[in-house]
Amino acid sequence: MELTWIAICASICMGLGAVLVFIYAVKxxxxxxxxxxxxxxxxxxxxxxxxxxxxxxxxDKESAKAxx
Numbered sequence: 001m002e003l004t005w006i007a008i009c010a011s012i013c014m015g016l017g018a019v020l021v022f023i024y025a026v027k028x029x030x031x032x033x034x035x036x037x038x039x040x041x042x043x044x045x046x047x048x049x050x051x052x053x054x055x056x057x058x059x060d061k062e063s064a065k066a067x068x
Contacts, residue, residue, distance in 0.1 A: 025031060
């Protein structure tokens with residue numbers, strides 16, 4: 001029975017800690033402009049996809065020149 005009370009107290013403390021972290025984040029405006037972060041990640045992925053074929057083409061041209 002003692003172990004049950006320890007588990008209940010631990011879960012209440014963790015829940016209270018999560019609520020406090022959430023309140024801190026809201027007061028510090030960590031949740032503003034969530035859409036901008038999404039688009040920054042999206043466009044960085046697109047840039048990587050666009051740049052990688054160029055690198056492959058350069059490597060193919062260099063290897064073709066070396067063969068000649």
